Amino acid sequence: MELAGLKEDEKYFVLRFNSFKAHHDIGVQGLSLENKRKLIKLLKLHGKVFITAERNIDPEFAEYQINIPPHKMHSFLNYATMFIGDSQTMASEAAVLGVPSIRSNSFVGRIAYLEEEEHKYGLTFGFRPDETDKMFAKINELLDIPNLKQEWQNRRQRLLNDKIDVTAFLVWFIENYPKSVAVMKATPEFQYNFK
Numbered sequence: 001m002e003l004a005g006l007k008e009d010e011k012y013f014v015l016r017f018n019s020f021k022a023h024h025d026i027g028v029q030g031l032s033l034e035n036k037r038k039l040i041k042l043l044k045l046h047g048k049v050f051i052t053a054e055r056n057i058d059p060e061f062a063e064y065q066i067n068i069p070p071h072k073m074h075s076f077l078n079y080a081t082m083f084i085g086d087s088q089t090m091a092s093e094a095a096v097l098g099v100p101s102i103r104s105n106s107f108v109g110r111i112a113y114l115e116e117e118e119h120k121y122g123l124t125f126g127f128r129p130d131e132t133d134k135m136f137a138k139i140n141e142l143l144d145i146p147n148l149k150q151e152w153q154n155r156r157q158r159l160l161n162d163k164i165d166v167t168a169f170l171v172w173f174i175e176n177y178p179k180s181v182a183v184m185k186a187t188p189e190f191q192y193n194f195k
Contacts, residue, residue: 004048004050004066004067004068004076006048010047010048011046011047011048011081012047012048012049012050012079012080012081013043013046013047013048013049013050013080013081013082013083013084014050014051014052014066014076014077014080014082014083014084014085014090014094015036015039015040015043015049015050015051015052015064015083015084015085016051016052016053016083016084016085016086016087016090016091017030017031017036017051017052017053017057017058017061017085017086017087018030018053018085018086018087018105029105029106029129030085030086030104030105030106030129031085031086031104031105031129032129032132033058035104035132036058036061037060038136039084039136039139040061040064042136042139042140043082043084043139046081046143047081049064050064050065050066050076051064051065051066052065052066052073052090053065074093074097077090077093077094077097077099078097078098078099080094080099081099081100081148081149082099082100082101082102082139082142082143082148083099083100083101083102084101084102084103084104084139085102085103085104086103086104086105087103087105088103088105088107088111088114091103091114091124091126092113092114092117092124094124095117095121095123095124095156096117096123096156096159097156098123098149098152098153098155098156098157099152100123100124100142100148100152101123101124101125102124102125102126102127102135102138102139102142103124103125103126103127104126104127104128104129104131104132104135105126105128105129106128106129108126108127108128109126109128114126117159120159121155121156121158121159122155123152123155123156123159125138161195163195164191164192164194164195165194165195166194168194169191169194172194
């Protein structure tokens with residue numbers, strides 16, 4: 001928190017703007033410049049705004065650019081009031097940390113793990129670029145929840161309770177290889193011993 005000049009318990013928002021320059025991003029849209037402006041204007045009424053970007057940030061948003069070491073980003077994200085952006089990856093990372101997340105891009109509805117985090121656990125919300133009115137309505141709805149952080153921690157815990165401890169599973173699998181392959185082929189549900 002000190003790295004970002006925040007006081008203890010100060011509300012802040014993390015925004016992520018994707019450049020969509022990868023080959024698989026051809027034809028993909030995210031947040032428009034107008035919606036980025038509108039988003040910052042709204043969130044500034046509720047706390048500090050920090051932007052992280054994949055490439056160069058729009059010059060008009062330079063004052064909001066976060067300047068912390070990349071390896072500390074998840075710690076910083078963990079304490080945010082909300083994450084909003086057009087990045088699927090950070091939206092999911094925020095959700096798994098128990099931070100409400102909103103994403104807006106053309107991939108919405110097409111990525112299974114985000115669909116599960118949204119529709120089964122209510123941790124993240126996706127909106128296509130033509131659904132910005134719905135997106136802003138959801139942001140305002142979330143801002144009005146008095147115990148937002150605690151509610152999302154409860155949702156996060158529900159997700160974690162449903163999943164296995166992948167590290168423990170992999171340690172067992174490697175330590176017991178090649179027998180572990182036979183066990184998993186014969187009884188795939190054995191993985192649930194690692195909850």
